[in-house]
Amino acid sequence: MTGGISKRIYRIQFALLSPEEVRKMSQVKVITADTYDDDGYPIERGLMDLHMGVIEPGLKCATCGGKVDECPGHFGHIELAMPVVHVGFIKELKTLLDSTCKSCGRIKLTEDEMKTYKGRFSQLSFATSDPEIIGLNSKKATDEASQRMVCPHCGTQQNKIILDKPTTFREEGIKVTPKEIRERMERIPDSDLMFFGLNAEVARPEWMVLTVLAVPPINVRPSITLETGERSEDDLTHKLVDIIRISQRLRESRDNGSPQLIIEDLWDLLQFHVTTYFDNQTAGIPPARHRSGRALKTLVQRLKGKEGRFRSNLSGKRVNFSARTVISPEPFLSVNEVGVPEKAARELTVPVTVNIFNLEHVRELVKLGPEPRNEFGKYVAGVNYIIRPDGRRIKITTQNAEENSKRIEVGWVVERQLAEGDIVLFNRQPSLHRMSMMGHTVRILDGQTFRFNLAVCTPYNADFDGDEMNLHILQKEEARAEARIIMKVQEQIMSPRFGGPIIGGIHDHITAMFLLTHGNPLYPEDVTVHMLSYLDVDHMPEVELVGGKKFYRGRNIFSLLLPEGLNLRFTSKLCSGSKEKCAYEDDPLDKEVYIVNGKMIHGTIDEAAIGSFSGIIIDKIFRKYGSAAAAKFIDRMTRLGVAFLSSRGFSTGISDYDIPDNAITRIEEISTQAIERTNKLIETYRAGQLQPAPGRSVEDTLEIEILSTTGVVRDESGKIASTYLGLTNPSVIMARSGARAKMLNISEVAGMVGQQSVRGGRLNRGYYGRTLPHFKTEDIGAMARGFVKSSYKAGLNPIEYFMHSIGGREGLVDIAVRTSRSGYMQRRLINAFEDLKVDEELRVRDTIGAVIQFKYGEDGVDPTRSDKGDTVDVDYLAFNLEQEVE
Amino acid sequence: MGKFNVLQHDLVPEHHLVPKKEEDKVLNELGIAKDLLPKISRSDPAIKALEEIHGPIESGTIIKIVRKSPTLGYSVYYRAITSEVFK
Numbered sequence: 001m002t003g004g005i006s007k008r009i010y011r012i013q014f015a016l017l018s019p020e021e022v023r024k025m026s027q028v029k030v031i032t033a034d035t036y037d038d039d040g041y042p043i044e045r046g047l048m049d050l051h052m053g054v055i056e057p058g059l060k061c062a063t064c065g066g067k068v069d070e071c072p073g074h075f076g077h078i079e080l081a082m083p084v085v086h087v088g089f090i091k092e093l094k095t096l097l098d099s100t101c102k103s104c105g106r107i108k109l110t111e112d113e114m115k116t117y118k119g120r121f122s123q124l125s126f127a128t129s130d131p132e133i134i135g136l137n138s139k140k141a142t143d144e145a146s147q148r149m150v151c152p153h154c155g156t157q158q159n160k161i162i163l164d165k166p167t168t169f170r171e172e173g174i175k176v177t178p179k180e181i182r183e184r185m186e187r188i189p190d191s192d193l194m195f196f197g198l199n200a201e202v203a204r205p206e207w208m209v210l211t212v213l214a215v216p217p218i219n220v221r222p223s224i225t226l227e228t229g230e231r232s233e234d235d236l237t238h239k240l241v242d243i244i245r246i247s248q249r250l251r252e253s254r255d256n257g258s259p260q261l262i263i264e265d266l267w268d269l270l271q272f273h274v275t276t277y278f279d280n281q282t283a284g285i286p287p288a289r290h291r292s293g294r295a296l297k298t299l300v301q302r303l304k305g306k307e308g309r310f311r312s313n314l315s316g317k318r319v320n321f322s323a324r325t326v327i328s329p330e331p332f333l334s335v336n337e338v339g340v341p342e343k344a345a346r347e348l349t350v351p352v353t354v355n356i357f358n359l360e361h362v363r364e365l366v367k368l369g370p371e372p373r374n375e376f377g378k379y380v381a382g383v384n385y386i387i388r389p390d391g392r393r394i395k396i397t398t399q400n401a402e403e404n405s406k407r408i409e410v411g412w413v414v415e416r417q418l419a420e421g422d423i424v425l426f427n428r429q430p431s432l433h434r435m436s437m438m439g440h441t442v443r444i445l446d447g448q449t450f451r452f453n454l455a456v457c458t459p460y461n462a463d464f465d466g467d468e469m470n471l472h473i474l475q476k477e478e479a480r481a482e483a484r485i486i487m488k489v490q491e492q493i494m495s496p497r498f499g500g501p502i503i504g505g506i507h508d509h510i511t512a513m514f515l516l517t518h519g520n521p522l523y524p525e526d527v528t529v530h531m532l533s534y535l536d537v538d539h540m541p542e543v544e545l546v547g548g549k550k551f552y553r554g555r556n557i558f559s560l561l562l563p564e565g566l567n568l569r570f571t572s573k574l575c576s577g578s579k580e581k582c583a584y585e586d587d588p589l590d591k592e593v594y595i596v597n598g599k600m601i602h603g604t605i606d607e608a609a610i611g612s613f614s615g616i617i618i619d620k621i622f623r624k625y626g627s628a629a630a631a632k633f634i635d636r637m638t639r640l641g642v643a644f645l646s647s648r649g650f651s652t653g654i655s656d657y658d659i660p661d662n663a664i665t666r667i668e669e670i671s672t673q674a675i676e677r678t679n680k681l682i683e684t685y686r687a688g689q690l691q692p693a694p695g696r697s698v699e700d701t702l703e704i705e706i707l708s709t710t711g712v713v714r715d716e717s718g719k720i721a722s723t724y725l726g727l728t729n730p731s732v733i734m735a736r737s738g739a740r741a742k743m744l745n746i747s748e749v750a751g752m753v754g755q756q757s758v759r760g761g762r763l764n765r766g767y768y769g770r771t772l773p774h775f776k777t778e779d780i781g782a783m784a785r786g787f788v789k790s791s792y793k794a795g796l797n798p799i800e801y802f803m804h805s806i807g808g809r810e811g812l813v814d815i816a817v818r819t820s821r822s823g824y825m826q827r828r829l830i831n832a833f834e835d836l837k838v839d840e841e842l843r844v845r846d847t848i849g850a851v852i853q854f855k856y857g858e859d860g861v862d863p864t865r866s867d868k869g870d871t872v873d874v875d876y877l878a879f880n881l882e883q884e885v886e
Numbered sequence: 887m888g889k890f891n892v893l894q895h896d897l898v899p900e901h902h903l904v905p906k907k908e909e910d911k912v913l914n915e916l917g918i919a920k921d922l923l924p925k926i927s928r929s930d931p932a933i934k935a936l937e938e939i940h941g942p943i944e945s946g947t948i949i950k951i952v953r954k955s956p957t958l959g960y961s962v963y964y965r966a967i968t969s970e971v972f973k
Contacts, residue, residue: 841917850922858953858961871957 073217099145105187339451607738714754718747
């Protein structure tokens with residue numbers, strides 16, 4: 001930004017342009033429809049008159065004397081041969097015609113009525129009142145006035161006026177000409193205008209009928225010169241040419257006394273041209289077209305809609321130095337890195353200002369040209385452009401690189417291509433929180449996609465089913481410093497939302513660490529060495545000799561990831577969630593994680609330890625050792641995960657859900673029992689013997705009973721199924737460790753899908769008294785109301801499938817509604833908060849300086865550094881201290 | 887049913903009048919001009935309840951609000967009374 005605020009808007013007033021005003025602001029009266037003469041020089045008093053501004057270099061504006069970039073452009077005007085109505089004011093003209101007398105011009109209200117309305121309007125002011133309220137009041141007054149068929153002032157009988165869209169008014173079937181409309185408007189006294197919500201000082205209604213047309217400056221409608229040397233005029237100029245031509249013909253015809261019919265035809269044509277000049281999509285008239293058949297883009301089209309000036313150019317600014325492409329995963333990158341395709345890197349540049357210290361270095365860089373590679377054919381950053389102090393850009397080519405490198409002096413700017421190690425911003429929309437845009441360091445990779453570590457999927461909410469992301473190259477040292485210090489991925493590991501890590505292990509990371517540590521398995525030396533080759537370790541973990549062979553414990557291998565001095569004690573996720581007695585409760589060595597001095601003694605690593613949103617280990621490493629150590633832990637964990645899973649192998653399939661026949665029979669049995677129980681409940685209800693639950697109707701009670709019955713069977717069947725699916729089953733491993741899915745999903749596949757519901761109740765919509773014509777009306781049994789007794793594996797019958805789809809649809813609709821609703825809510829919050837600031841004394845203040853909070857958050861605690869909202873984790877501190885003292 | 891005093895309710899934080907004499911001291915401590923303080927409408931139910939006890943309260947009077955806080959135990963907030971009505 002150059003300079004400060006030059007002017008501050010005090011208020012905005014909306015008014016109509018009067019013909020006098022149009023003439024006053026006009027610099028030239030345009031009378032010829034021609035643009036340029038044969039020499040390509042603008043014709044005087046033509047549409048490209050030099051008084052209206054210049055667009056060609058070399059010429060000077062005839063009004064202000066400014067050159068191309070100095071002259072802002074000036075208005076001209078066209079005197080129309082006959083008045084025409086302005087399409088934008090058709091609605092207003094209609095009410096004005098309807099509610100005023102055709103002969104005396106007064107509003108058709110009695111003195112008494114005028115007095116009551118006047119009372120209401122006198123409380124309002126055009127400058128300060130809500131326009132909506134003014135509109136509401138004037139609507140009431142005009143509605144009443146337009147109903148009256150005899151003028152209360154002069155007693156003239158009134159006629160109904162019909163609007164023949166878009167611009168013709170008819171009275172008793174006879175056309176009311178714009179000239180006549182204008183005359184009627186002129187007759188309305190200033191004192192009556194307030195009832196229409198018009199401020200007589202700035203908006204006379206006759207100004208809604210045009211006699212003079214303002215011609216916009218040339219800068220608004222520049223002509224372009226094609227490669228062939230041919231001139232191509234702007235759509236607006238084309239339209240203005242039409243208007244002038246017809247206006248001229250109309251004037252001639254009128255002056256030499258042509259027949260009325262011809263004059264009227266020309267008048268209508270003029271009306272058409274003026275209408276389409278404003279809005280070329282007016283309903284009821286065909287859009288004016290270019291010679292090629294393309295519809296012209298006139299004034300309204302320039303402003304309206306998604307591609308209009310507001311949404312596209314004012315709210316939607318675009319940036320340079322950015323790239324967008326598909327994303328894909330790359331576990332061998334650090335969370336702090338992003339893989340950039342070479343093609344993008346060659347286009348994206350960083351400006352380097354030449355000074356005495358870097359002069360030699362920069363000269364060497366320029367010498368490399370625009371496409372350098374090293375001796376192995378790998379990417380090396382080159383230079384695309386050099387910029388001289390006077391602003392001229394010189395494109396560097398392989399041919400001129402050598403020569404240009406010598407010309408470079410201090411003060412020049414060199415646009416260097418993206419290099420490894422540059423810090424850039426990486427972003428995925430929708431940008432809902434600050435972690436949606438983070439700083440990454442660049443790695444140049446082969447291929448066409450951006451790549452990053454999987455742990456960073458969570459903050460971006462990204463997956464790889466075709467997602468695209470944007471990359472922005474920082475252009476200033478200050479920006480790069482900020483990005484390094486506060487925006488870098490490792491600085492964003494802790495979420496300000498809940499005071500825990502938002503970046504952590506997902507899916508395979510968790511599965512791998514779980515398998516590695518659960519039950520503390522032994523791995524032979526070759527396997528261990530192979531796995532560790534993925535890491536940067538310089539020593540082997542503790543050895544265990546079994547039968548004379550070297551073996552290594554999984555927990556010891558995992559301990560290699562932990563920083564020295566880490567002391568931690570917590571319960572793993574393993575047993576939480578299942579109500580019945582957990583199989584591992586007996587073995588505290590599996591459940592209780594115990595880490596002393598960076599060495600894992602016992603326990604199982606799962607979601608609670610390393611997952612995003614929960615990961616206690618990441619949380620404590622971040623707090624004790626800082627962001628870099630936490631990032632390093634995640635990086636190495638990712639690598640170890642890949643190493644482990646690719647050597648062990650991990651997969652799941654439909655056969656993982658096989659359960660013995662007797663289990664299937666039992667599940668069938670209990671589902672049949674449930675259906676019977678439901679029938680019995682319905683019988684009791686029909687007999688009128690069902691006791692209503694307190695505060696509920698009998699019908700509600702029945703529904704609740706049935707729902708709980710069906711709920712219980714599903715749980716039961718899940719239990720039966722999961723007794724046969726132990727921790728050797730990949731799906732169970734994933735569910736138990738928290739890597740993906742829940743036990744419920746497994747029981748749906750192996751056991752039964754269970755009751756489907758819409759809005760928390762059983763399905764009941766569809767046909768009269770039934771969900772499908774396959775049932776009798778009034779059948780409220782289990783199957784008729786959406787109970788699915790099959791499992792996904794066995795397959796659903798057509799009715800069950802249909803019911804399941806109904807339940808599924810609710811979920812989809814829910815998500816669609818929720819995202820749009822919460823998005824709008826969040827937008828309003830952001831707009832309310834955007835310019836609040838925390839000052840040096842931790843007070844929250846707005847731009848005026850008014851206090852919002854005396855202490856940020858009322859306690860001054862940074863939620864990012866808080867322990868899940870609490871100030872300190874006393875248990876951890878105590879344990880850590882205890883261990884450190886030992 | 888008698889009129890309910892909102893200040894007695896569990897979810898309504900304590901509202902106290904700051905005496906005129908102490909106003910300067912409070913503002914000094916906060917390091918803030920009076921017009922930059924957050925506002926409270928005199929039509930606010932809590933102010934109406936205070937007026938029942940103390941009689942009419944002038945605009946511009948500072949109100950001290952003590953809220954419960956899970957991290958600090960309690961937190962103090964100040965508002966100046968305004969005749970504005972917030973919608």
